[in-house]
Amino acid sequence: MSQPSMSEALRGVIRRDLLLAMRHRSDVAMSVFFVVIVASLFPLGVGPESAVLRVIASGVLWVTALLACLLSLGRLFTADYLDGVLEQTLLIPQPLAVLVVGKVFSHWVISGLPVVLLSPLLGLQFGLSGDSLWVLTLSLLLGTPTLSMIGAIGAALTLGLRGSGLLVALLVLPLFIPVLIFGAGAVTNSLAGIGSEANLSLLGACFLFSFAFAPWATAVALRIALE
Amino acid sequence: MQWGSLAEFFAMGGYGLYVWPSFGVTALCMGGEVFAVWRRHAAAAGSRDES
Amino acid sequence: MFQTVALSGSRGERQLFSDVSVTVKPGTLLAVVGENGSGKTSFLRMLCGLLSPDGGAILWQGKDIRQLKELYSAQLTYVGHLNGIKDELTPVENLTVSASLAGDESSGAIVQKALEAVGLVRPVHRLPTRVLSQGQKRRVSLARLWLSTRPLWLLDEPFASLDAAATSYLTQRLHAHLNNGGMVVVATHQEIAIPTDSIQHLRLTR
């Protein structure tokens, strides 16, 4: 009887998705470019006063990160669904929730991590400096995996439906709200000189909570979608 | 009875503009829902008899 | 031993089959036949555990597969009517990944041998699968059977878009698997040229 170990299966899923992302580098580049361009639109719309920009920076950058995550959610399962790879994934003799963690991790590396890495630069554009820049990056580092994890539930629920791109946004955005509040709040607090530790630890709690429940819910949703 | 006249009742101590729309819209929504469900049932049951 | 007991299934709101009881013993093949839309694919997906039955049960060694879960998945290899391969990866990469995910041996030499066994010549191995023909893609998908050490094979129209040569490779492979005491369930609308009395037929009708 052959059965891969859990970590082998996890690594296999991640390796395949990252390999595919390497073949589709332009997709990754596009989502990065999207973030940069959306973030750059706000100063043009709101005006160049640095005091105003500093106040809206955390909200704008966090909403941008949210949109970047949403945009790439369609890719999370759809391709696998269409070419039958998802069907084979469901038959891998390891708990599906574990494999989902692998898929979500790759999704985060492709869509979330670039935003995290770019955030100090974008923060500078909005006149953030020193501590707040670090808090922004750290909050995104803690928050974007949670977004990917929650987003995966929506992506699995809407798999293969018509208009699933818009639908997934409607389903998932309300669930993103706590992460948005804590993430943007961390930066706002650090700007105001209040400690941002509380917000960051709440973001961490959101991450742990979603890590415990979301992969399981996604697995259930995937099985439903494939029936 | 605290209302001296009908006009006083409708004025709601000056807040009629807020009180009556609240109750009106609530009644409208609930009545509308009942009507919609009744229509839906009639349509569904009607097509059942045909088939 | 692999059994279905009074199995019934539906697709959407349409009843496809009901009260199907079959037993597949080691070394035997079950051919599921029937016209298009008769529920062959749904039947096979149900045997995989991808689809839940409306009624009845599927038993592996006497135990319900819904209780066995991953233990049962570890017993089967499924080739669906979708190939389950990535267009952007080469045949070698596709096979290596799927074999390692299945827990089968996935060294370079073994993968290469499997691809040659389905008649894919070396230069093809390193091309992106997207440039291959339908028949070649199907062969890549079927090459998994040369790597599989699982006892139960569930194949959905494996002969579709295969030429005569590939059909005979596959037939030989199935024969060898049966001689090893393996079990095969295959949905097909063509005769399988295996010279044994170990084939039983299940006909689904609309």
Place this chain on the structure above:
Amino acid sequence: MSGTGINWFKYSSPQALYPLAGRMIPWFAALALGLIGVGLYVGFFVAPTDVTQGDAYRIIFVHVPAAWMSMFLYVIMAIWAGLGLGLNARPSFMMAQAIAPTGAMFTFLALFTGSMWGKPTWGAWWVWDARLTSELILLFQYIGIILLRSSIDDLRRADRASAVLALVGVINVPIIYFSVRWWNTLHQGASVSITAAPTMAGTMVTAMLVMMFGFWMYSIAVTLARMRCVIVERERHPSWGKQASMPDAVEAR
């Protein structure tokens, strides 16, 4: 998620539920009418004018029951959805489906009457108070569940997918409530809070409670009526009642 246990709902088939619901509806409808009538009478003619808020406070006789029903119905819907997933029971999915629109309507009413109350009391139609904001998000969640269901053609998948979403949402509601409250206390702007309402006279509480029970009975009646619609609509699908052709017996050779 597969229903491996005993199917408890086997004997409460939809066909049996249909006439049962039909017999129950008039009773609940009558109770609803009676309670709402009494509630309105007490609310408008017995309860005195509030000292601080004047007569504007009378809005809470619809606002509080609507807000309460919106949350209560969501929880009930999630429970039916969870039961459906756990027991693989079609009637409980139908109950969840029947509850969603009524819940969404009460959520909308809570928001509408809330802003009608907020304008004279707070001087603003909308305040980013924790309760209001989480009520708004609750409305988004109801709409999401209804939309997800309506965009899936396969009934089985529609039932299950919207059940998963309802369950995920029920975890989210308290998280949202606390996160918004946390966020709100940091932005010192909104200093008004609903909880700061002065103590109410006994008749006011009575009117509110009677209205609440009235809305509750109304919800039961209208949900059962919608359940009957759902049963009839699903019955039109061919798999009910009549069985499709059987497969031939296994022939070995």
